[in-house]
């Protein structure tokens with residue numbers, strides 16, 4: 014009986030690599046990518062894809078720019094075999110795309126797999142066998158010699174069948190499963206033997222694919238394993254080192270990145286990290302990680318919503334809202350300080366006309382994935398003044414003065430605290446309009462007015478409607494607003510002052526309307542705000558003032 018259940022486990026082995034060079038390297042170019050969505054992803058689905066789904070996925074992968082696509086495990090089923098036939102017979106494979114198929118190292122399955130590829134212009138035939146001790150001992154009960162022989166028998170047969178089909182350009186891929194806990198010297202031994210038998214050449218290259226079939230270690234160990242493997246391999250001419258990370262420890266992406274730093278030239282994985290158990294490494298994240306560092310990934314995800322739609326339909330698995338780069342919420346800030354920083358970042362970018370992306374909290378420009386800026390900020394009771402102000406500016410063109418932002422944010426907070434939910438754009442706009450009098454019949458409405466200058470003073474005579482009652486005000490002051498305010502003070506017998514006033518146009522055309530923001534203060538220095546939009550800028554000023562007064566009267 015073990016008292017601490019964790020004692021049931023032991024650490025995975027590590028390798029010694031004191032001369033490691035990978036920690037000082039950077040990722041400066043994209044590796045070759047191979048999508049295994051239609052094989053490794055597919056074999057992990059409760060309902061594997063039918064032809065319609067496979068074809069849709071294949072076509073989309075091609076659109077994204079994949080040049081190597083593992084399309085099937087042809088010996089698994091008629092569906093799989095016939096899909097490869099369909100791609101070839103119906104000419105779906107672009108000239109620059111290599112289709113890849115996988116087989117166990119079993120002669121009958123190899124023959125069937127090769128048969129599926131009849132007539133292909135170029136193809137990668139991928140064969141694997143398990144090399145790790147637990148598989149040798151428990152699953153196959155094979156010695157190391159027998160394990161090597163299994164691989165060589167398979168590669169020998171494949172070579173013979175390739176020779177019989179010279180019209181296809183062949184590439185062999187060999188995977189020692191699971192490389193990450195196979196003894197490194199044995200992985201080297203079996204891969205050397207495969208290489209010697211295949212005799213890689215320019216016209217018949219070899220891919221050695223080193224999988225973390227089940228991820229058991231920290232990514233630095235994998236980087237060491239790859240670096241040591243490549244340093245100790247006899248001759249890598251016409252040999253590509255590929256990696257195939259899974260994600261059991263949740264570090265598939267880091268494993269792939271460090272594996273590439275370790276020297277790997279090719280990465281296999283699936284979109285959105287679909288695949289066995291916790292998935293294959295997510296190729297979208299890897300690609301966009303490069304992109305966000307200024308390195309072209311040679312893949313396009315500029316319509317991420319389409320990519321999600323295809324993957325969700327074909328896999329029948331939803332993409333998580335927080336999935337890197339793709340999830341519905343990954344470019345969204347609800348919280349106040351994030352919103353404030355993002356808003357300032359966008360303003361700074363606009364002002365300076367910067368080409369380099371540098372917006373706080375947004376590691377990448379959402380537009381690059383086909384997402385709109387409106388999705389960047391959403392409002393709930395975690396939000397600050399910038400959130401609602403940003404949405405109003407983005408959607409209605411209003412540039413609220415700072416003090417009005419603060420005032421409105423309190424109203425938004427009250428609303429969201431009460432509802433406990435996110436506030437929609439329509440709700441924000443309605444609350445704003447109702448709060449500051451931007452409605453068709455404000456409580457205190459300008460009906461008509463006359464103004465004139467007399468001895469450097471403005472005089473106003475205005476008819477107002479106050480909740481259905483007609484009121485006449487008369488006043489004078491240094492400007493039209495103070496003239497109106499003085500008239501109102503007298504008419505309503507109140508003590509108020511103009512604190513601030515600003516205006517701008519809405520839109521760029523000559524028919525643009527004016528928007529005015531007015532702040533008045535009571536004797537106790539409490540502020541009240543009014544806003545008005547009108548084609549006549551003078552009317553906008555007067556009505557905004559009346560709206561601010563109306564707020565004062567309602568307090």
Ligand SMILES: CC(=O)SCCNC(=O)CCNC(=O)[C@H](O)C(C)(C)COP(=O)(O)OP(=O)(O)OC[C@H]1O[C@@H](n2cnc3c(N)ncnc32)[C@H](O)[C@@H]1OP(=O)(O)O
Nearest residue numbers: 056086088089090116117118119141142143152153190226
């Ligand atoms: C890590 C990976 O993702 S590997 C890819 C795994 N993907 C799949 O298996 C999906 C498709 N597979 C299938 O549809 C089926 O497994 C088939 C049709 C290929 C084979 O089916 P079956 O003949 O019933 O064999 P089964 O599925 O039980 O496979 C296990 C047998 O294959 C042997 N085997 C497993 N892998 C390999 C291999 N790479 N090379 C040689 N033999 C192997 C096992 O030793 C076992 O043999 P045994 O029956 O003599 O004990």
Ligand SMILES: CC(C)C(=O)C(=O)O
Nearest residue numbers: 141188190224226257
């Ligand atoms: C490369 C193959 C056999 C694989 O899917 C794996 O090892 O995870």
Ligand SMILES: [Mg+2]
Nearest residue numbers: 053224226257
């Ligand atoms: Mg796999």
